[in-house]
Amino acid sequence: MDIAYMVSTRSRCNRRHVGTVLVQGKKLLGTAYNGAPSGVPDCSEAGCMIAEELETVVVDGQEQVVRKQRCIRTIHAEQNLLLFTDRADREGSSVYVTDEPCWTCAKMLANSGIVEVVYHRPYAKDTQLVSELMRQKGITFRKLEGYQPPADTMEGSILD
Ligand SMILES: [Zn+2]
Numbered sequence: 001m002d003i004a005y006m007v008s009t010r011s012r013c014n015r016r017h018v019g020t021v022l023v024q025g026k027k028l029l030g031t032a033y034n035g036a037p038s039g040v041p042d043c044s045e046a047g048c049m050i051a052e053e054l055e056t057v058v059v060d061g062q063e064q065v066v067r068k069q070r071c072i073r074t075i076h077a078e079q080n081l082l083l084f085t086d087r088a089d090r091e092g093s094s095v096y097v098t099d100e101p102c103w104t105c106a107k108m109l110a111n112s113g114i115v116e117v118v119y120h121r122p123y124a125k126d127t128q129l130v131s132e133l134m135r136q137k138g139i140t141f142r143k144l145e146g147y148q149p150p151a152d153t154m155e156g157s158i159l160d
Pocket residue numbers: 012013014015043047048049071072073074
């Protein structure tokens with residue numbers, strides 16, 4: 001997870017720095033972070049590409065509709081990891097990722113050959129869908145508890 005956090009500092013999206021690594025046992029098979037497709041301006045050059053979405057959240061047992069802003073310029077870290085690793089390496093391997101995967105990434109991870117996903121920061125919005133999918137697929141899905149990321153790796157992330 002330390003390596004995932006260090007990789008996350010390479011992200012040029014100021015709203016969210018996400019890093020991820022693929023490991024088999026103790027062997028590191030790949031690393032990735034969230035970013036714009038290569039060769040086009042990234043968030044630090046062109047600014048974040050903000051999309052607004054309405055989202056239902058539960059506050060004190062009451063459902064509320066809130067307006068959320070997300071940056072849609074980047075390919076998510078997990079998606080880049082899948083783009084830059086081999087299927088054969090993923091079979092039976094684990095993914096460590098700084099942030100709990102979103103629903104789209106979870107679906108891709110579920111079909112990627114990996115058998116375990118370990119995350120640190122929760123992403124409550126998709127948690128129910130994602131954990132149910134992982135359960136159905138028999139993929140171990142867990143939050144790394146009692147963990148403290150390396151100093152200076154969490155700058156600039158806005159968690160929403
Ligand atoms: Zn951005």
